[in-house]
Amino acid sequence: MTTLGITNGVVLQPDLSVSKSDVLIDQSSGEIIDVDPEIGMSGDRQLDATDSLVIPGLINAHTHVAMTLLRGYADDKPLETWLREDIWPAEAELTAEDVRAGARLGMAEMIRSGTAGFADMYFHVPAIGDAVEAAGMRARLGHGIITVGKTDAEIESDVEEGIRVARKLGSERVSTALMPHSLTTVTETTLTTVIERAREMDVPVHSHVSETTAEVEPIIEERDVRPVEYARSCGHLQPEDFIAHAVHIDTEEIERLADTGTGVVHCPASNMKLASGMAPVQAMLDAGVTVGLGTDGVASNNDLDMFDEIRDAAMIGKLAAEDASALAAPDVVRMATQGSADCVGFESGRIESGAPADLAVLSLDAPHLTPAHDLVSHLAYAATGSDVRHTICDGQILMRERELLTIDEATAREEATKRAEELIARAEA
Ligand SMILES: N[C@@H](CCSC[C@H]1O[C@@H](n2cnc3c(=O)[nH]cnc32)[C@H](O)[C@@H]1O)C(=O)O
Ligand SMILES: [Zn+2]
Numbered sequence: 001m002t003t004l005g006i007t008n009g010v011v012l013q014p015d016l017s018v019s020k021s022d023v024l025i026d027q028s029s030g031e032i033i034d035v036d037p038e039i040g041m042s043g044d045r046q047l048d049a050t051d052s053l054v055i056p057g058l059i060n061a062h063t064h065v066a067m068t069l070l071r072g073y074a075d076d077k078p079l080e081t082w083l084r085e086d087i088w089p090a091e092a093e094l095t096a097e098d099v100r101a102g103a104r105l106g107m108a109e110m111i112r113s114g115t116a117g118f119a120d121m122y123f124h125v126p127a128i129g130d131a132v133e134a135a136g137m138r139a140r141l142g143h144g145i146i147t148v149g150k151t152d153a154e155i156e157s158d159v160e161e162g163i164r165v166a167r168k169l170g171s172e173r174v175s176t177a178l179m180p181h182s183l184t185t186v187t188e189t190t191l192t193t194v195i196e197r198a199r200e201m202d203v204p205v206h207s208h209v210s211e212t213t214a215e216v217e218p219i220i221e222e223r224d225v226r227p228v229e230y231a232r233s234c235g236h237l238q239p240e241d242f243i244a245h246a247v248h249i250d251t252e253e254i255e256r257l258a259d260t261g262t263g264v265v266h267c268p269a270s271n272m273k274l275a276s277g278m279a280p281v282q283a284m285l286d287a288g289v290t291v292g293l294g295t296d297g298v299a300s301n302n303d304l305d306m307f308d309e310i311r312d313a314a315m316i317g318k319l320a321a322e323d324a325s326a327l328a329a330p331d332v333v334r335m336a337t338q339g340s341a342d343c344v345g346f347e348s349g350r351i352e353s354g355a356p357a358d359l360a361v362l363s364l365d366a367p368h369l370t371p372a373h374d375l376v377s378h379l380a381y382a383a384t385g386s387d388v389r390h391t392i393c394d395g396q397i398l399m400r401e402r403e404l405l406t407i408d409e410a411t412a413r414e415e416a417t418k419r420a421e422e423l424i425a426r427a428e429a
Contacts, residue, residue, distance in 0.1 A: 009049025030394035057116025057358035059340035062294030066102030113385025114360030142179035228253035263343030270296035278320035292340030329380035
């Protein structure tokens with residue numbers, strides 16, 4: 001056993017109180033051994049947290065990480081137009097090596113902003129899995145299954161790919177799910193089949209649900225039920241499942257999501273940028289829905305900094321509820337840690353003995369974090385990703401004093417830049 005002590009800082013506890021404490025980690029098992037002010041220098045190694053706040057490594061519960069290659073490529077359009085006119089044609093040209101490079105760049109950005117774990121829906125998933133193993137992050141990965149615009153043979157091979165990927169992946173840090181893209185881009189037959197397979201394989205189902213009104217109306221017209229009920233009738237919405245967005249849902253649907261224990265991943269920046277709408281997040285929290293937080297893909301955000309997302313969630317949550325007390329600081333901080341962990345099915349998100357050692361250490365030594373009346377308020381409203389000093393996942397240090405240890409940042413940026421340029425040249429040829 002090799003132990004690492006994170007010393008001399010203040011720690012965000014699972015009840016969101018903050019107290020002066022050290023954290024002792026077993027680097028061999030990747031677990032937190034103890035959280036105690038008396039640990040001092042007793043670890044085999046130390047990581048300094050003087051003038052710093054130790055928080056659970058943030059969890060980005062819904063993204064498409066390789067979309068970093070499309071950052072800034074197509075902005076200022078609504079979802080359907082944006083996907084059909086710009087994103088899908090460019091994605092059609094993506095190779096496995098492009099996706100690997102995009103994932104590596106995205107993980108560099110996430111680690112630099114204190115994110116230790118994420119859930120990802122994309123394609124060429126084995127390349128993402130390799131990149132995650134190398135970068136040392138925690139991830140739940142799945143192949144996005146889509147039927148719209150595909151022949152029966154293409155649909156069959158897409159479903160097979162989803163299942164193959166989910167069977168193949170699986171390690172200490174990399175887990176899987178079956179990921180039918182959305183209720184309107186996947187036919188009922190395929191959706192039902194995929195969900196049945198997920199139950200047989202004992203993996204969660206993750207999909208996009210009711211992101212825009214354009215996804216709600218066709219379901220009501222065709223089936224005379226709202227999307228959440230339709231999803232449930234297809235076998236979706238088990239407690240281990242998690243859905244992204246849930247912007248356009250009514251009170252009954254909120255009750256249903258609370259009853260089924262399905263996680264909802266709120267993506268406020270993407271919802272604002274694509275003008276998709278304001279999710280009723282405070283109503284979901286009041287009803288007892290498990291709510292996590294995600295950036296969605298970079299092309300609709302346009303970054304992977306979860307501190308932005310936390311603040312956006314608080315701001316839009318107040319507007320949506322027309323109530324300044326809605327989505328209070330502890331609510332949004334909880335969403336990015338415990339809420340996301342509960343959605344995605346990670347044991348992390350809490351600093352306590354026995355939990356995975358996924359942590360971020362933020363420097364408080366900055367004008368924008370002074371004075372320190374309330375550090376949870378600072379996490380929600382004032383901190384940014386660049387305040388993160390160290391990021392740790394599974395007991396391993398991924399960034400120390402802002403230096404990435406598992407990704408060569410210059411190479412990652414260079415390769416992503418070159419591949420992104422070539423990708424766009426192919427797509428526009
Ligand atoms: N496009 C793949 C499978 C889907 S992967 C997940 C997809 O979600 C897309 N995506 C990104 N952001 C959003 C969003 O906000 N809503 C819906 N889809 C999105 C993303 O571009 C990607 O194509 C295929 O044709 O086989
Ligand atoms: Zn998405």
